[in-house]
Amino acid sequence: MDISKFVELSLGSWRSQRSAHHLAFSHFEQVTSTIEIIPLTQEDNNVIELCKLNEIDPKIIAHPFRMSWEGESDWDEAATFEGTTILVPIPDPDNPKTGRLLREQGYAETIPSIGKYEITEDGTFILLTAYERATAEEKIWFVNPNFRLRVSLIKTSEGTGVVTASFSSEIRSGSVKSES
């Protein structure tokens, strides 16, 4: 599994159930959403722009994509939320299992982020992102081509205490991929 394979597996529409555990108060939050992941070209204007902003040569990037989501949380049942962001993987030239991930807009902050990723032996994608006031650690893995899991931790910026742990189960909706 490398980043190209991982992005390709992720393309499409997903129906997501997410549970967040806010640990200090043993509080639960439930979120249902739909997620859409579509490929972008390396010549896409927004991709070029994001690369420029971060002083990255667009020639060294791999499989940029757009992720959009729309859903609702049980914290405010009246409100729905939605968002979209562009993600640009930059594989390490000397180790295709690791690299950086540019994100137009992070989860925890509204500014662009650069995370570091690694793909483990068993195909788990691990992303570490340092924000101004927090660090995020995300693990994503496929149980099968139509079902993926995501565990996210939000830690204090020192990376010690875990503030929130959340879990998403994502089922492919629409055209389903065969296992082979």
Added chain:
Amino acid sequence: MDISKFVELSLGSWRSQRSAHHLAFSHFEQVTSTIEIIPLTQEDNNVIELCKLNEIDPKIIAHPFRMSWEGESDWDEAATFEGTTILVPIPDPDNPKTGRLLREQGYAETIPSIGKYEITEDGTFILLTAYERATAEEKIWFVNPNFRLRVSLIKTSEGTGVVTASFSSEIRSGSVKSES
């Protein structure tokens, strides 16, 4: 990380938040519980009994322990649940990262079970258990000595469809271990 280290890290009292995703209906279930894990000796009567029942030589087992839990689910707020079980690791003689796990009583069934475990490079404990009408896959890992995560999947007995995906975040309660 081997099974002895893993069991030692797990000993103690834990406060657990668990979210179950029942996938067919996008249903959420929330469970809070306390979990107590205490070591047993290889000479413990219940351990000897469980080994006999499964025709296992008690000399080849490692670090048997008892796990007890008590909690409540939002599915039935009036009721609390509790239970206790004995677990007996049987490491493979030729590969200490893998082995079998005897369990007095499973989660999904009320009969004894034997699962197969493996500990990955990054210290994740993976347990696969085949029951009569389902298979269970469980991943447990430590974020730090006082915080562990557990992802469990219940699949159809053919191992294809995932029926339930659940996520527990477990915080050590009582005396906290230092990181070193």
